[in-house]
Amino acid sequence: MTREGWTRLGLVAAGIAALEALCRTKVIKPLTLVPPSRMVHDLAGLLIAGDIFDDIGQTAIEVGGAFFLAIVLGVLMGAAIQATPRLRRAVAPVLASWYAVPSFVFYPLLVALFGLSTSPLIAIGVLSATPAMVVATIGGLDRVPRVLLRAARIHRLTAAQTLWLITLPSALPSLFTGLKLSFAYAFIGVIAGEFILSGGGIGYGIAYAYESFETPKMYALMLLVLIVAVGVNGALHAWEGRLLQRRQR
Amino acid sequence: MTRLFDSLAIVAGILLLWTGVFEYAGDSAITGPLQTFRFAANLLGRADFWQHAQATLSAFGYALAISAVAGIALGLILGLHRFSGDVAEPMLASLYTIPKVTLYPLMLLVFGLGVSAKVAFGVIHGMIPVILFTLSAVKNIPQVLLRTAKALHLTPMQTATHLLAPAVLPEIISGLRIGFALTFLGVLIGEMFASQRGLGFLIINGINSHDVKRTTAVILIVITASVAANGALLALDRRAHH
Amino acid sequence: MTAEAGAHATLRAVTRTYPGARPVHALGPIDLDLMRGEFFSVVGPSGCGKSTLLDVLAGLSEPTSGEITFEGKPVRGVPDGIGVVFQEDASFPWLSVRDNVAFGLRRMGTDPAEITRRVDYAIGFMGLKDFAHSYPAQLSGGMRQRVCIARTLVLQPRLILLDEPFGALDQQTRLLMGDELLRLWRETSATVLLITHALDEAAMLSDRVGVMSARPGVFIDLVQTNWPRDRDSRIVAEAEFGAVTGRLWGSLRAESMKAIGRAG
Numbered sequence: 001m002t003r004e005g006w007t008r009l010g011l012v013a014a015g016i017a018a019l020e021a022l023c024r025t026k027v028i029k030p031l032t033l034v035p036p037s038r039m040v041h042d043l044a045g046l047l048i049a050g051d052i053f054d055d056i057g058q059t060a061i062e063v064g065g066a067f068f069l070a071i072v073l074g075v076l077m078g079a080a081i082q083a084t085p086r087l088r089r090a091v092a093p094v095l096a097s098w099y100a101v102p103s104f105v106f107y108p109l110l111v112a113l114f115g116l117s118t119s120p121l122i123a124i125g126v127l128s129a130t131p132a133m134v135v136a137t138i139g140g141l142d143r144v145p146r147v148l149l150r151a152a153r154i155h156r157l158t159a160a161q162t163l164w165l166i167t168l169p170s171a172l173p174s175l176f177t178g179l180k181l182s183f184a185y186a187f188i189g190v191i192a193g194e195f196i197l198s199g200g201g202i203g204y205g206i207a208y209a210y211e212s213f214e215t216p217k218m219y220a221l222m223l224l225v226l227i228v229a230v231g232v233n234g235a236l237h238a239w240e241g242r243l244l245q246r247r248q249r
Numbered sequence: 250m251t252r253l254f255d256s257l258a259i260v261a262g263i264l265l266l267w268t269g270v271f272e273y274a275g276d277s278a279i280t281g282p283l284q285t286f287r288f289a290a291n292l293l294g295r296a297d298f299w300q301h302a303q304a305t306l307s308a309f310g311y312a313l314a315i316s317a318v319a320g321i322a323l324g325l326i327l328g329l330h331r332f333s334g335d336v337a338e339p340m341l342a343s344l345y346t347i348p349k350v351t352l353y354p355l356m357l358l359v360f361g362l363g364v365s366a367k368v369a370f371g372v373i374h375g376m377i378p379v380i381l382f383t384l385s386a387v388k389n390i391p392q393v394l395l396r397t398a399k400a401l402h403l404t405p406m407q408t409a410t411h412l413l414a415p416a417v418l419p420e421i422i423s424g425l426r427i428g429f430a431l432t433f434l435g436v437l438i439g440e441m442f443a444s445q446r447g448l449g450f451l452i453i454n455g456i457n458s459h460d461v462k463r464t465t466a467v468i469l470i471v472i473t474a475s476v477a478a479n480g481a482l483l484a485l486d487r488r489a490h491h
Numbered sequence: 492m493t494a495e496a497g498a499h500a501t502l503r504a505v506t507r508t509y510p511g512a513r514p515v516h517a518l519g520p521i522d523l524d525l526m527r528g529e530f531f532s533v534v535g536p537s538g539c540g541k542s543t544l545l546d547v548l549a550g551l552s553e554p555t556s557g558e559i560t561f562e563g564k565p566v567r568g569v570p571d572g573i574g575v576v577f578q579e580d581a582s583f584p585w586l587s588v589r590d591n592v593a594f595g596l597r598r599m600g601t602d603p604a605e606i607t608r609r610v611d612y613a614i615g616f617m618g619l620k621d622f623a624h625s626y627p628a629q630l631s632g633g634m635r636q637r638v639c640i641a642r643t644l645v646l647q648p649r650l651i652l653l654d655e656p657f658g659a660l661d662q663q664t665r666l667l668m669g670d671e672l673l674r675l676w677r678e679t680s681a682t683v684l685l686i687t688h689a690l691d692e693a694a695m696l697s698d699r700v701g702v703m704s705a706r707p708g709v710f711i712d713l714v715q716t717n718w719p720r721d722r723d724s725r726i727v728a729e730a731e732f733g734a735v736t737g738r739l740w741g742s743l744r745a746e747s748m749k750a751i752g753r754a755g
């Protein structure tokens with residue numbers, strides 16, 4: 001691991017230790033925050049008991065589905081918009097202000113459209129995550145060097161070969177940025193939707209635990225959310241690093 | 250001319266989609282465009298609406314000031330000290346991925362019900378992008394600019410105002426634009442849970458009491474305000490980027 | 492000699508105008524017979540249409556008027572047997588040097604053992620042996636250009652078009668690269684069209700040099716050199732070399748002045 005990596009690890013460990021100490025010495029009241037060791041213990045307990053598997057499963061399906069759909073839709077729409085300058089000029093303001101719209105307020109509407117199931121939450125995730133992928137796709141395609149496309153023609157590649165062998169690898173750095181952001185937005189959108197308005201999933205579990213004064217369970221679930229967010233983000237980051245490290249100019 | 254036409258076509262498309270959704274889902278889920286505009290206009294003429302709007306705006310003002318000042322300061326520090334920046338950047342990106350709404354019980358316990366919780370919500374949403382944009386702006390200052398400053402015998406003050414500020418300003422403005430929108434979002438979310446006042450409260454209250462007419466109108470007003478502010482900042486942003 | 496008999500590629504009254512709100516007449520009319528196996532260079536002021544000429548000859552874009560043939564057939568799209576080294580860096584940053592060089596052969600489904608053999612040869616020929624597993628990002632601009640030359644050469648094209656391939660190199664390296672280009676030309680017996688802005692490069696390498704006018708580029712002079720086939724960069728010391736560069740500069744001086752905006 002790099003020096004930066006070790007420093008990060010050290011900082012996180014020091015932060016957790018400090019929090020633990022503050023909680024144990026009751027500087028932070030147990031009602032406000034339980035010690036991190038307790039969170040881990042409670043989370044392990046929940047996972048062993050298996051009570052929260054349904055919630056985890058539901059959230060995983062929603063986030064995974066939304067992420068997948070956002071990637072597919074984002075790439076297709078991005079490619080179409082990039083290829084059509086006029087369309088691009090027209091939708092640019094929509095794309096640029098999309099993140100300023102709180103998409104979870106559409107939840108009741110989406111329930112009316114899709115019924116009470118996981119679909120409205122997937123829809124919230126898709127609504128939140130797709131624009132990032134669209135923007136990343138447009139940016140990636142913009143940055144394909146024209147000389148490489150000319151080289152493709154000299155090699156007499158077919159359109160499909162050019163797409164796969166030249167365009168995709170050229171756009172990859174930008175696409176990865178889109179992947180990371182899309183995951184973040186899908187995750188945030190789904191959990192927020194569950195938290196505010198739904199009857200299942202991890203987000204709902206946290207809200208429910210809070211309202212029924214099960215503080216330890218609430219913190220255990222928050223820890224789970226934190227671990228997933230940091231874990232997936234870290235995994236995408238590492239994957240990106242492995243693929244792109246050799247071509248850093 | 251075609252530009253105007255295309256913009257109008259987009260607006261028409263949105264209204265058409267809205268109408269379609271309304272026809273399909275019915276008025277238990279959403280009100281139609283015309284009705285919503287009328288009700289929104291009505292709302293805008295009422296004093297109690299403006300009290301809520303006032304509450305949101307003042308919390309937003311505090312939150313934005315904190316997000317901007319602290320965000321730029323932290324971004325500058327992390328950008329100038331390369332190692333700290335490299336350590337912090339992925340951590341900040343991970344924090345950005347956390348659904349911050351789940352932290353609301355904690356916020357409530359720490360700040361209690363009221364303005365400070367809303368402000369805190371605004372700040373945790375809006376500050377990270379400001380930090381990240383500022384950080385990368387400072388990190389990407391071309392070394393040749395600094396060498397030029399030395400060659401021209403500029404004082405540190407002159408270097409800061411004449412070379413560094415113009416070099417980083419456009420990116421910082423982009424960061425502030427996103428920070429602006431997310432801070433607003435954060436305040437609204439804060440109001441939905443940690444407050445009895447504000448536009449966020451109006452929305453959640455409307456949803457819970459199935460007051461579709463009011464909810465749709467408030468959402469329309471909120472989105473319009475947010476998109477309009479974003480459009481103005483976008484224009485500024487474009488000018489800063491030449 | 493009958494022009495058509497030994498001609499490898501021909502251009503007849505070829506022009507190219509870039510369409511747009513203000514159309515740019517970039518090239519021509521151009522008439523040229525490239526002889527089979529000859530080394531032909533094009534010199535001309537920047538912006539005069541040299542890259543445009545290469546584009547239409549390679550079939551990358553259609554001429555606005557006129558007719559181009561390669562090996563007796565009209566050029567429609569990129570024909571088989573033409574290799575191009577572009578002015579810009581066209582190495583694929585996501586592939587190692589080896590994979591860059593093997594790119595074309597892999598597409599053609601060549602036998603793997605044959606690929607290895609030819610790629611090894613091309614990498615060795617261009618002096619890239621120690622960098623076979625490096626990525627373009629780790630190489631200098633000149634090295635990357637060699638990767639592109641190797642990638643072209645490995646396909647054994649019968650006509651090689653090079654667009655200012657040594658533009659990024661210092662003068663000494665340029666002369667040595669010129670030697671390697673001559674060696675390549677001798678060993679492959681390909682026809683070479685080299686675009687360059689360096690008069691000494693054109694004079695030293697070529698059998699014939701075409702001098703282009705300022706935009707729209709037309710040939711204003713064709714200079715025949717009489718170098719032996721096994722020449723190398725040491726001919727820069729000969730008196731005849733000075734005469735050739737002198738004649739090239741004589742034809743080019745007024746045009747270059749036009750290009751930088753002064754009256755000839």
Ligand SMILES: Nc1ncnc2c1ncn2[C@@H]1O[C@H](COP(=O)(O)OP(=O)(O)O)[C@@H](O)[C@H]1O
Binds near residue numbers: 517538539541706
């Ligand atoms: N795609 C294009 N559209 C419009 N004008 C172009 C285009 N490509 C080149 N030109 C113009 O055509 C002229 C010749 O360009 P080029 O062939 O690249 O010149 P050279 O390679 O000799 O420097 C230049 O004036 C250039 O600005």
Ligand SMILES: [Mg+2]
Binds near residue numbers: 542654
């Ligand atoms: Mg050129």
